[in-house]
Amino acid sequence: MLSHYSDFEKDPCKISSHNWTAASRGLVSLKTPTSILLNPQQEFESFGYEAEDRYTALANEDLHHEWFYFRRFKMMLHGSLGLKRDIMVKTFDNKKELPALKIFSMAIRYLKDNLLTTLNKSVEILADDIQWVLTVPAIWNDPAKQFMREAAQKAGIKEDNLLIALEPEAASMFCKYMPVEKGEHSFQSFQPGSKYMVLDCGGGTVDITVHQVQKDKTLIELYKASGGAWGGTQVDEAFRQLIVKIIGNPIFLKFCDENAADFVDMFREFELKKREFKGDGNKKVTIKVPVSLKETFEKETEETIQDALTQTAYSSKLTWTADKLRISGLLFATLFEIATGNIIEHVKKLLKEPAVKGTTNIIMVGGFSESHMIQAKVKEAFPNMNVIIPAEAGLSVLKGAVIFGHLPKAISARKAKYTYGLATMTKFVKGKHREDKKETIGNQVKCKDIFSVHVEKGETLELDKAQSERSYNPVEPEQKEIIFQFYITDSDDPMYVTDSGCTHIGKMVVKIPDTSGGLDRQVKVQLIFGGTELKVKAIIEKTNQEVTAKLQFLDKK
Missing domain, CATH: 3.30.420 (Nucleotidyltransferase; domain 5)
Structure with a gap:
């Protein structure tokens, strides 16, 4: 695009x-x-x-x-x-x-x-x-x-x-500039103060964000982004499991190994049927399946596919003849149950959150949102919500990303998904700190593994603004860089980075090449969370000199 x-x-x-x-x-x-x-x-x-x-x-x-x-x-x-x-x-x-x-x-x-x-x-x-x-x-x-x-x-x-x-932010921006459906409901009619939920259903993941329109027409995130691996591929997996229940996993794996081209073709065919299905329980769905799948089963088991079907719970709901699999609409609908169940349960949970209450609009975007089945299930589960589906639901993310390239500051505030912090040392205080965290460095007694919180879960993160600022000192006089280990947790008030639920996600390296100040070289560290990516800034307090600081999430600890 x-x-x-x-x-x-x-x-x-x-x-x-x-x-x-x-x-x-x-x-x-x-x-x-x-x-x-x-x-x-x-x-x-x-x-x-x-x-x-x-x-x-x-x-x-x-x-x-x-x-x-x-x-x-x-x-x-x-x-x-x-x-x-x-x-x-x-x-x-x-x-x-x-x-x-x-x-x-x-x-x-x-x-x-x-x-x-x-x-x-x-x-x-x-x-x-x-x-x-x-x-x-x-x-x-x-x-x-x-x-x-x-x-x-x-x-x-x-x-x-x-x-x-x-992705859901990009889709939201696209909808902001384009009427999303014929009639009176369109995103353009949303007034400052109105809230809406973006339900971005893609092939792999389902992403959910809740936005509110501001007076300056920018958008703010009201609740941290959430979701899961509940996209269209979960329906594909349900179809694969259906086949496996009939022929067995070893035979299915043998088929995949020996007939790779047929496997690709079968799931291309299923993708079309998945998109076309409208949830009609009385209408059978016919899927063309490779003859090699049936042949592999019959060769390995010396029984017919019809015999295998009679031993399953699907004998009255499914027929398999040569290269045709005919599935009852009711059975085909069950392939969507895990995905739709997860989506609906999660949306219901979100709508109960205090920050989300009062939301009356759900905008469905993403390729999986083009599924008639998904649309129907969401509308059925939320009859009092205005469910809006753009004409180009599957392209909303791509086109919105282009708009975001022109207007990267259109989302003016987001919510922190976790509590973020650095592993640091502080002066050991008997009775306050655990004895196993005591460490002596030179003539100083320190407490190690302290979780120095920079941002708390759910905190509002304004765009390009340093939400947190902490000061740190080197622990050795000749030290030329300070390496902080970076942690996240769902906890609101962690004490140590070793506490249950704390996860190491990377490190932050701050360069302090001038060692003339010895231990008296206090460094002010700012973490800037408001954008789509985390940024860091470090300043030597005495000289107000900015020094090199980098976040390295992909290096080994």
């Missing part, structure tokens, strides 16, 4: 899109799967639909075994608080692995180069002339965001040219 500044000034929603083609299905789409294919020499071959088609063609000829095919790899960053730079990602067949940073950077480089190639057909533009925006789920943690930033830099995007946008 691309927008020129001159166009944005006239019409913020004038955004150019790239058409992706799935040749095997004759499909043209504005989105493409997160799939990438490398040749046996680990060199980039193709991305998206092209990678899927190429891998399928190789598998049909049984030539795919030495190739490296990755799909849906973005999900590996979800929920990984211990994420490190050297993390590996497994191939689609789980038989090989490569550094995840390499795969992410290859994907980003391809997208970057693809755009530049297209643009340079008409006018010469360099990568440095563009403000690049990468989107991530709002529920991702700081290490995952830093991982994406490093992958982008490795792909040739300069640090100052890159913004990280949070």
Whole structure:
């Protein structure tokens, strides 16, 4: 997606899109799967639909075994608080692995180069002339965001040219500039003070944020971003489990191993049926399944697939003939139950939060929100809410990210998801501090592992404002850098970083090269939380000199 500044000034929603083609299905789409294919020499071959088609063609000829095919790899960053730079990602067949940073950077480089190639057909533009925006789920943690930033830099995007946008926020900004549905309800009619919930249902994750419109038309986050891995892939997993219950997991794994192309085709077919399904329990859903799946089962078990069906609870709800699987609407609807159940339960819980009470609008965005089934379930669960679905729900995040690139300060305040702090030492006080935390350094008795809180969970974080400021001293006179270990917790008032629930997510390194002050070199550290990424600033108090300070989430402790 691309927008020129001159166009944005006239019409913020004038955004150019790239058409992706799935040749095997004759499909043209504005989105493409997160799939990438490398040749046996680990060199980039193709991305998206092209990678899927190429891998399928190789598998049909049984030539795919030495190739490296990755799909849906973005999900590996979800929920990984211990994420490190050297993390590996497994191939689609789980038989090989490569550094995840390499795969992410290859994907980003391809997208970057693809755009530049297209643009340079008409006018010469360099990568440095563009403000690049990468989107991530709002529920991702700081290490995952830093991982994406490093992958982008490795792909040739300069640090100052890159913004990280949070997906539900981006969608919210798109809806702000575009009437979201015909009739009287549109985001443009929301007045200052009105609250609304953004329900961003994507392929992997569901991201939920609650915003309020301010007098200056900026938005503030009323409650910390939340959600889970409840996206469209959870429905895919339910379908896989249905097949496994009929034929058994060992046979399903054998089918996947020996018929990789058929596996890809089967789930492409399921994806179409999943999107089309409207929840009609009286209408059967017909899915084309590979004959090789049935043949693998019958060869391994020496019984027919019909015999296997009679031994399950699905015999009256499902028929399997040759390459056709016919599923009753009632059974097909159950494939959505885990995903929709998690979403609805979580939204109900959020609506009870004091800061969220009074919210009357839910805006559904993201590709999974285009599912008629998801829409119906949300409307049914919240009959008193105004559920709004934009005409381009699946593109809201992408288009909103482009708008965010022009207006990065449109979200003026966010909420802290955790209590953040640094591991520090302080003077040991008998009776106050635990004896096992006592440590003698020179002639000083210190208490180690103190959780020095910089921001408390739920605290309002204003954009570009230092929400916290603490002063620290070196513990040795010749010390040229102070290394702080960085921790988070759900607790409101942690004492030690070793307390239950405290998690180490990285370190902060502050350079203090001038040692002339010895121990009397107090450093003022400011953590700036209000943006989409955490920033740090350090100043020598005596001289008011700013010194180098970096947050390193991906290094080992």
